[in-house]
Amino acid sequence: MIIEYSRNPLNFHKMENPDVTHHDSNPLCGDSIDMDLKFDGETISDVSFHGSGCAICMACTSVLTELVKGKSVSEARGLEKNDVLGELGLEHLQAVRIKCALLSLKVLKLALYKHLAAAPEGNADVLKEDAASLY
Numbered sequence: 001m002i003i004e005y006s007r008n009p010l011n012f013h014k015m016e017n018p019d020v021t022h023h024d025s026n027p028l029c030g031d032s033i034d035m036d037l038k039f040d041g042e043t044i045s046d047v048s049f050h051g052s053g054c055a056i057c058m059a060c061t062s063v064l065t066e067l068v069k070g071k072s073v074s075e076a077r078g079l080e081k082n083d084v085l086g087e088l089g090l091e092h093l094q095a096v097r098i099k100c101a102l103l104s105l106k107v108l109k110l111a112l113y114k115h116l117a118a119a120p121e122g123n124a125d126v127l128k129e130d131a132a133s134l135y
């Protein structure tokens, strides 16, 4: 499944006029992704990513984008690492590869942070801590 997703990643394209975009990389492996998000009120109406990464990074980002599409911002911000790892059976991944797997979740949380920080009562700071505590 990981190989399949890495060959044919889902939601893998650059979005026209995203509301928020965030970039981060994992220098240890060379994974580097940008995530684009579009919102319709409280709902994440579209999400895509582009960049390059190893098979685990591409697979996890594919899975994550599928998970959050159509979800509310509050549902998406509550996602935890095992929600992503569990989809691919990667709960027992070696520590060195965890960063590959969770880079996408970190990027998502920081993109949501950017989105919420722009709103008056966004309570966004928790997201920054969440992202920092992933790995």
Ligand SMILES: [Zn+2]
Residues within 6 Å of the ligand: 026, 029, 030, 031, 053, 054, 055, 056, 057, 099, 100
């Ligand atoms: Zn990697």
